[in-house]
Amino acid sequence: MRHVDVAVVGLGLAGAAAAWAVSRRGQSVAAFEAYAPAHRRGSSHGHARIFRRAYLDPLYVDLTGQAGRLWDRLSDEAGEPLLAHTGGVDHGPAREPARMADLLREHGVAAELVDSREAARRWPGIRFEGPAVYDPEGAVIDPETAMAAMVRLAATAGAHVAYDTPVRALDPDAGGVRIRTDAGTWHAQTVVVAAGAWTGPLLDGLVPLPPLTVTQQQVFLFSPVESGPWPTIVHGESADGLDMYALPEGPYVKVGEHVNGTVTTADTRDFTVDPAARDRAVAYVRSRLPGLDPVPRSELTCLYTSTPSEDFVLDRHGPLVVCSACSGHGAKFTPLLGELAADLVDGRPPIGRFAL
Numbered sequence: 001m002r003h004v005d006v007a008v009v010g011l012g013l014a015g016a017a018a019a020w021a022v023s024r025r026g027q028s029v030a031a032f033e034a035y036a037p038a039h040r041r042g043s044s045h046g047h048a049r050i051f052r053r054a055y056l057d058p059l060y061v062d063l064t065g066q067a068g069r070l071w072d073r074l075s076d077e078a079g080e081p082l083l084a085h086t087g088g089v090d091h092g093p094a095r096e097p098a099r100m101a102d103l104l105r106e107h108g109v110a111a112e113l114v115d116s117r118e119a120a121r122r123w124p125g126i127r128f129e130g131p132a133v134y135d136p137e138g139a140v141i142d143p144e145t146a147m148a149a150m151v152r153l154a155a156t157a158g159a160h161v162a163y164d165t166p167v168r169a170l171d172p173d174a175g176g177v178r179i180r181t182d183a184g185t186w187h188a189q190t191v192v193v194a195a196g197a198w199t200g201p202l203l204d205g206l207v208p209l210p211p212l213t214v215t216q217q218q219v220f221l222f223s224p225v226e227s228g229p230w231p232t233i234v235h236g237e238s239a240d241g242l243d244m245y246a247l248p249e250g251p252y253v254k255v256g257e258h259v260n261g262t263v264t265t266a267d268t269r270d271f272t273v274d275p276a277a278r279d280r281a282v283a284y285v286r287s288r289l290p291g292l293d294p295v296p297r298s299e300l301t302c303l304y305t306s307t308p309s310e311d312f313v314l315d316r317h318g319p320l321v322v323c324s325a326c327s328g329h330g331a332k333f334t335p336l337l338g339e340l341a342a343d344l345v346d347g348r349p350p351i352g353r354f355a356l
């Protein structure tokens with residue numbers, strides 16, 4: 001049996017960040033990923049996620065600031081840009097543009113409240129029916145490049161990295177946890193579980209988790225007919241109504257719905273795009289994104305793992321640290337998730353709202 005200080009289960013964005021942060025702090029690390037790098041069965045594949053400061057919740061505005069500084073550090077250490085600085089636009093009544101602009105400014109973000117006429121002039125590809133908030137720190141993250149960079153930096157710091165190596169069981173014992181894989185058993189004092197949609201089944205009976213709902217979501221890529229500029233976009237009409245996002249991905253603009261996913265599990269989901277979701281995305285593009293050709297060029301499914309509050313789960317239960325970037329908005333916090341997981345490994349307390 002091989003021994004390490006810390007094992008990491010899962011090398012999506014959260015696990016890759018944890019492996020990087022923990023190994024940087026000088027602990028010996030072994031990281032296990034069930035599938036190949038950049039596989040498409042989880043939540044972190046592809047080349048575009050939104051980074052934004054624009055939240056209506058002060059906790060997340062603060063955390064996005066910390067995450068932004070860590071993204072810069074990660075890009076520096078990786079020697080490559082991981083964020084494309086497009087700026088971000090939030091609009092629609094559910095985004096409460098006036099309140100959001102005030103909150104962002106209170107947190108030092110140079111946010112602008114823009115009326116609909118000025119917004120239409122600046123972003124002709126978008127149809128506005130009211131004011132918008134411009135978040136100059138909005139950006140597009142490249143998750144696959146970021147995961148590769150964090151794993152590379154962790155390996156350079158000495159981490160053992162094993163892809164195509166599912167962890168079959170975690171068995172806590174007096175000194176830590178036994179980690180069973182088909183390639184042998186390891187022992188670690190602490191295990192960071194960053195297993196995304198597999199977190200519930202893997203920790204069943206070991207950790208009292210909040211309810212976690214796994215949904216299959218879909219995104220659609222559309223070609224611009226209007227050259228832009230294309231910022232990241234979050235558009236919410238009402239608390240229980242239209243809740244859309246869009247962002248540039250390569251030559252396309254990716255459009256998705258934050259809601260209306262199909263409840264499933266990580267192992268039984270079918271990878272089939274919901275035709276009703278495609279119809280809604282096309283209708284949305286026709287009515288609200290006139291700068292796009294409303295024929296999807298490509299489409300893809302992806303998993304959300306959501307808590308009822310949409311908060312994350314980042315806490316420790318004995319030797320097991322749960323690092324779950326839940327609810328469809330975790331990518332932007334990636335390097336911070338790693339730091340918070342490493343803090344839990346070091347015995348620091350969780351952020352109250354992320355506690356088990």
Ligand SMILES: Cc1cc2nc3c(=O)[nH]c(=O)nc-3n(C[C@H](O)[C@H](O)[C@H](O)COP(=O)(O)OP(=O)(O)OC[C@H]3O[C@@H](n4cnc5c(N)ncnc54)[C@H](O)[C@@H]3O)c2cc1C
Nearest residue numbers: 010012013014034042043044050167196302329330331332
């Ligand atoms: C369509 C879509 C759009 C999104 N857009 C945004 C956005 O714009 N901005 C934003 O901030 N966030 C966004 N998110 C959310 C963000 O992508 C996720 O929060 C993030 O990717 C979660 O990463 P993770 O590491 O927790 O999960 P995952 O990426 O799923 O990683 C978990 C990993 O654990 C592995 N694993 C599981 N069980 C085991 C085991 N037993 N042994 C070994 N390995 C195991 C899995 O194979 C997987 O690779 C989006 C998500 C989706 C689906």
